[in-house]
Amino acid sequence: MASVWVGNRGTIQNVGGFNPSRDAEAIRKAIRGMGTDEKTLIDILPGRLNAQRQMIAKEYKAASGKDLKDALKGDLSGHLEHVMVALVTPPAVFDAKQLKKSMKGSGTDEKTLIEILASRNNKQMKEVAQAYYTIYKKSLGDDISSDTSGNFRKALLTLADSRRSESPIVDAHLAKNDAQILYNAGEKRWGTDEDKFIEILCFSSMPQLRHTFTEYQNLSGKNIEDSIRSEMSGHFEDLLLAIVKCANNTPAFFAERLRGALKGAGTDEFTLNRVMVSRSEIDLLDIRAEYKKLYGHSLYSAIKSDTSGDYRTTLLKICGGDD
Numbered sequence: 001m002a003s004v005w006v007g008n009r010g011t012i013q014n015v016g017g018f019n020p021s022r023d024a025e026a027i028r029k030a031i032r033g034m035g036t037d038e039k040t041l042i043d044i045l046p047g048r049l050n051a052q053r054q055m056i057a058k059e060y061k062a063a064s065g066k067d068l069k070d071a072l073k074g075d076l077s078g079h080l081e082h083v084m085v086a087l088v089t090p091p092a093v094f095d096a097k098q099l100k101k102s103m104k105g106s107g108t109d110e111k112t113l114i115e116i117l118a119s120r121n122n123k124q125m126k127e128v129a130q131a132y133y134t135i136y137k138k139s140l141g142d143d144i145s146s147d148t149s150g151n152f153r154k155a156l157l158t159l160a161d162s163r164r165s166e167s168p169i170v171d172a173h174l175a176k177n178d179a180q181i182l183y184n185a186g187e188k189r190w191g192t193d194e195d196k197f198i199e200i201l202c203f204s205s206m207p208q209l210r211h212t213f214t215e216y217q218n219l220s221g222k223n224i225e226d227s228i229r230s231e232m233s234g235h236f237e238d239l240l241l242a243i244v245k246c247a248n249n250t251p252a253f254f255a256e257r258l259r260g261a262l263k264g265a266g267t268d269e270f271t272l273n274r275v276m277v278s279r280s281e282i283d284l285l286d287i288r289a290e291y292k293k294l295y296g297h298s299l300y301s302a303i304k305s306d307t308s309g310d311y312r313t314t315l316l317k318i319c320g321g322d323d
Contacts, residue, residue, distance in 0.1 A: 003051060004123040005091040010281035011288075011320030018052055024059035027068070036075045038310045045087045046317040049281060053088050079269045079311040083318075086277040092127035095120070096135055098274055099128070103147040110235045112271070113144075113156060115257060118242035119250060122162035129160065151194045152236040158202040165205040175208060179215035186231040187220055194236070197228075201243045209247040251286035254279055255294055258287070262306045272303075276318050288323050298323040 023044050030040035045053060057068040064071070072084045086094055095116055102109035120128065132140040144156050178200050185196035204212065213224045220227065228240045245253040254275050261271040279287055291299040300322040303315050 003091075004121070004127065005050065005281060007282035009283040009285045010279075011284040011318060012046070012049055012280045014049060015047065018048065020052065020055040021059045021063075023048070023056045024063055024068075027056065027060060028064055031071050031075050038076075038080070041072075041076075041084060042310060042314050042317060045084060046280075046314055050087075050091060054090060057088055079273070079307070080309070080314065082269065083273045083277065083311065083314050086273050090131075091278060092124070092131040093135065094274075094278065095124075095128040096132040096140070099132065099140065100136060100143070103143050108147050110148075110152075110238065112274070113148075114235070114239045114242045115271075115274075117156055117159040118239060119246050119253065122164055122166060125160065125162035129162070148235075150236065151198065152234065152239060154195075155198045155202055155236065155239050158198060164203055165208065167205050168207060170205075170207050170211045172211065175211035175215045178204065178208075178212045179219050182212070182216055182224070182227075183220050186227050187222065192231045194232070197232075197240060201240055206247045209244075213244065213248070249290070251283050252290040252294065254283075254287045255290040255299070258291060258299060258302075259295055262302045267306050272307075272315070276315055280318050280320075284318070284320065288319070288321075292323045 026040055027044060030037035044056070048056065060066070060068040060071070069085055069088050072088065073081060076084055089097070098112055099116060102112035116128075117125075129140045132138075132143075136143075140160050141157055144160055145153060148156055181196050182200060185193035200212065201209065216222075216224050216227075225241060225244055228237060228244065232240060242253065245256070257271060257275050261268040261275070275287075276284070288299045291302070295302075300316060300319050303319055304312065307315055
């Protein structure tokens with residue numbers, strides 16, 4: 001069964017001779033007894049595909065009567081616990097939980113909302129919305145509505161509704177037309193018609209958008225990002241820029257997110273874990289290449305110098321190699 005969460009540029013690949021009950025037994029032994037044998041956990045979990053981890057979790061539950069996730073939570077702590085639990089969580093459930101976390105309590109973590117909603121495709125988003133409803137008995141749209149406002153809310157809801165075109169065919173005439181509409185809605189008028197931006201950026205296919213942005217540059221002499229920066233503000237501006245970045249180069253968008261998580265004082269482990277785990281079977285190889293190109297050093301070396309202990313070992317295993 002092909003999963004919408006698996007691409008062909010992941011760092012975690014299918015290993016031959018996979019035996020879920022043997023893995024589950026090894027994990028059970030590693031968790032049981034005095035102190036946890038983290039090495040075994042690190043050997044197994046980041047070395048298997050998520051679909052395989054789900055099979056291991058099933059075998060683990062059958063053998064021990066306990067949820068693997070709960071066992072890991074009970075036995076590990078800190079950043080290592082968070083990344084191990086992320087690894088054994090199905091991708092759509094993981095995204096749903098990250099979205100909930102970003103909207104829970106006082107203050108919204110808009111960066112996480114933007115990252116997930118701007119980068120997931122329709123099929124992924126549909127699974128996330130389904131998982132969200134199953135876990136929280138509330139629709140994702142309702143929570144976004146009560147937690148955000150204005151054009152930012154409008155654009156997020158459009159993305160959450162997964163109605164972006166996924167046609168691989170680019171319509172050159174439409175691209176010219178859309179570029180003109182964007183130009184008329186922004187640069188060319190006093191005040192901005194934000195609805196036109198939402199309509200084009202949230203509904204057009206990614207290849208179509210790339211074509212539109214080229215036409216926009218030809219027409220206005222400015223790139224679309226500069227126009228968005230001068231026309232929009234706040235979280236709405238951040239969201240539109242994220243969509244443009246994902247349309248132009250999704251791996252570069254995530255490389256930038258990782259750089260933000262690793263740079264400066266203190267590491268943003270939540271973003272680091274989310275990007276590493278959620279892209280590990282999709283395009284982490286490309287993200288690594290973009291990271292090196294953009295920042296002049298490898299993602300591997302950045303993780304190595306910014307984290308420590310078993311947590312570092314786990315992330316480096318997910319990273320899969322130095323560039």
